[in-house]
Amino acid sequence: MSDALAGLHEASGKVREIYSFGDTLLMVTSDRISAFDVIMPTAIPDKGRVLTGLSKFWFDRTAELVPNHLISIDRSDFPAEAAGEPDLAGRSMLVRRLRMLPIECVVRGYLAGSSWKDYQATGEICGHRLPPGLRQSARLPRPIFTPATKAESGHDINIAAAAARSLVGDDDLFDRVEQLSIDIYQHAAVHALERGLIIADTKFEFGVDAGGELVLGDEVLTPDSSRFWPADDYEPGRAQAAFDKQFLRDWLEGLDWGKQAPGPELPGDIVAGTRARYVDAYERLTGEPFDDYLRRNGVPPP
Numbered sequence: 001m002s003d004a005l006a007g008l009h010e011a012s013g014k015v016r017e018i019y020s021f022g023d024t025l026l027m028v029t030s031d032r033i034s035a036f037d038v039i040m041p042t043a044i045p046d047k048g049r050v051l052t053g054l055s056k057f058w059f060d061r062t063a064e065l066v067p068n069h070l071i072s073i074d075r076s077d078f079p080a081e082a083a084g085e086p087d088l089a090g091r092s093m094l095v096r097r098l099r100m101l102p103i104e105c106v107v108r109g110y111l112a113g114s115s116w117k118d119y120q121a122t123g124e125i126c127g128h129r130l131p132p133g134l135r136q137s138a139r140l141p142r143p144i145f146t147p148a149t150k151a152e153s154g155h156d157i158n159i160a161a162a163a164a165r166s167l168v169g170d171d172d173l174f175d176r177v178e179q180l181s182i183d184i185y186q187h188a189a190v191h192a193l194e195r196g197l198i199i200a201d202t203k204f205e206f207g208v209d210a211g212g213e214l215v216l217g218d219e220v221l222t223p224d225s226s227r228f229w230p231a232d233d234y235e236p237g238r239a240q241a242a243f244d245k246q247f248l249r250d251w252l253e254g255l256d257w258g259k260q261a262p263g264p265e266l267p268g269d270i271v272a273g274t275r276a277r278y279v280d281a282y283e284r285l286t287g288e289p290f291d292d293y294l295r296r297n298g299v300p301p302p
Contacts, residue, residue, distance in 0.1 A: 042266035098207025202226035
């Protein structure tokens with residue numbers, strides 16, 4: 001990383017590095033992977049490029065539903081400080097700066113993860129009363145909006161709509177965000193099912209631009225922000241195979257590890273298996289070989 005770009009660094013996340021160019025930001029998605037809120041010491045090759053490529057795909061497909069913050073993933077469009085950095089190829093998005101809303105906009109179409117645990121305990125998810133007798137991984141009668149807090153560390157926390165509405169501070173804006181989240185999920189779920197994937201749940205982030213317009217931001221419908229299941233293997237009543245980090249989580253669960261940093265080094269088969277699942281999700285959803293994405297975006301050969 002050049003000194004010029006390093007001097008523009010604004011923030012770090014579990015996966016992303018963000019660089020400031022005034023009204024625009026460069027979001028660089030690394031190959032880091034976290035599980036149980038711990039960043040693993042071993043990276044997953046090309047994971048950041050999968051997340052960037054899929055986000056670009058979905059931003060393009062949903063642009064008629066809602067504006068988004070993406071300007072370009074093409075390095076030739078990046079500011080001079082970043083245009084000459086070959087490692088940024090395929091893993092970076094130049095985006096508009098937004099004032100982000102303080103909630104995660106989660107939509108659930110199936111009963112899995114924390115929603116399954118909440119349903120078992122109370123029969124509800126974030127204030128939504130569900131029919132009795134639903135099984136693990138069951139399809140819900142309709143997709144539901146289940147907002148969450150944005151945690152600086154640890155897990156996001158599911159909250160009821162009233163609490164989320166209070167955090168947003170604008171009833172009309174909250175209502176628009178809720179409806180848009182469900183609309184985007186339903187639009188994507190139809191496409192994904194045609195490609196053999198079920199989107200069990202996903203989360204979106206929205207912000208407001210300088211003109212006051214509501215804008216879709218961050219990443220969209222990736223294996224890091226969504227739960228993808230193979231449709232041909234779907235069976236309610238059990239956990240499902242997944243195209244995300246569940247493969248890694250299952251391996252970690254078998255270790256004598258306290259789920260505290262530092263995480264264990266990942267063996268080659270776990271790295272390869274995780275990468276394969278991310279790449280498979282990209283190829284199924286986009287209909288494009290991942291190698292074509294790498295070539296098109298000027299990623300140097302390994």
